[in-house]
Amino acid sequence: MRANPLAAGLLAVITSLSACQRETGPDPLELTGKMFVFNYRLAYATYMITLTKTQPVPDGSTVAATFEDPSGGPPLTLDRKLFPKLDKVVLESPDVTCVKKQKPYAVTIDVKGPDGTILQTLKTSVISNLDQDIMPAEALVVGPAYDKNPDVFKAGKAPEHFETAKCPG
Numbered sequence: 001m002r003a004n005p006l007a008a009g010l011l012a013v014i015t016s017l018s019a020c021q022r023e024t025g026p027d028p029l030e031l032t033g034k035m036f037v038f039n040y041r042l043a044y045a046t047y048m049i050t051l052t053k054t055q056p057v058p059d060g061s062t063v064a065a066t067f068e069d070p071s072g073g074p075p076l077t078l079d080r081k082l083f084p085k086l087d088k089v090v091l092e093s094p095d096v097t098c099v100k101k102q103k104p105y106a107v108t109i110d111v112k113g114p115d116g117t118i119l120q121t122l123k124t125s126v127i128s129n130l131d132q133d134i135m136p137a138e139a140l141v142v143g144p145a146y147d148k149n150p151d152v153f154k155a156g157k158a159p160e161h162f163e164t165a166k167c168p169g
Contacts, residue, residue, distance in 0.1 A: 027120045028055040029063070029089065029111055036099055036128040037092070041146065043139045043165065045132055047093035049107060051122075057082050060114030065091050068105040070132075071098040071167065082111070098167035099132040137163035 033050035047067050061082040066075045076094050091109070099105075104125035111120040140162075142149045148156065 026055060027111075028053060028057045028061075029109075029120060029122065030054050031109075031122055031124060034107070034124060034126045036096075036126060036130075038130065038132070038135060040135060041139065041141050043136045044095040045097070045099050045135065046095055047091075047105075047107065047126055049091040049109065049124075049126075051089040051091070051109070053082075053087045053089070057084065057111070057119070058114050059084050061119070062112045063089060063091065064110045064112060065093070066108045067093045067096070068107070070096050070100065070103075070105055097132060097165065099128050099130075101128055101131045103127065133164050133166065135165040137165050 029051040030053075031049070032052045033048070035048055036045055037048045038045045049065065051063075063080050063082060065078045065080075067078070069076055076096070078091055078093060080089070080091060082089065104127050107124050107126055109122040109124075110118050111122075113119050136152070138152050139149050140152055141147060152159065152162070
């Protein structure tokens with residue numbers, strides 16, 4: 001029985017094309033949570049995104065997240081290394097201001113291999129059920145022992161009215 005050279009060549013091409021597939025299979029991360037976190041004591045808000053690994057990632061992989069700035073400035077960015085043995089990934093943005101209730105804010109997350117190639121892109125939006133103006137204008141506590149902020153608690157006493165955060169414009 002003689003081998004068909006055309007069939008052998010076609011088989012070689014198909015085999016080499018299948019080798020171009022990413023070894024980890026489907027998308028390696030799944031979005032499992034998204035919200036704004038308001039830290040009332042320290043008077044700041046952040047985005048919090050949680051992801052779960054559904055597939056292994058190569059050692060040295062990273063995630064790069066881009067968060068819409070609610071105050072209208074340039075997008076906020078965050079880069080984190082992915083650790084092969086950890087199944088959960090938590091991304092917390094830099095502090096944000098001017099978060100508005102029921103307004104969607106865009107978030108993009110790129111999962112990158114060790115060589116920088118993009119393995120996956122996740123796009124989502126985060127919506128708050130609160131306006132940031134519920135937050136105090138200044139941190140209520142300071143220092144590692146969470147002492148009362150002397151700029152807020154004059155002579156150690158609580159003010160009659162706490163100033164709330166304002167959004168310029």
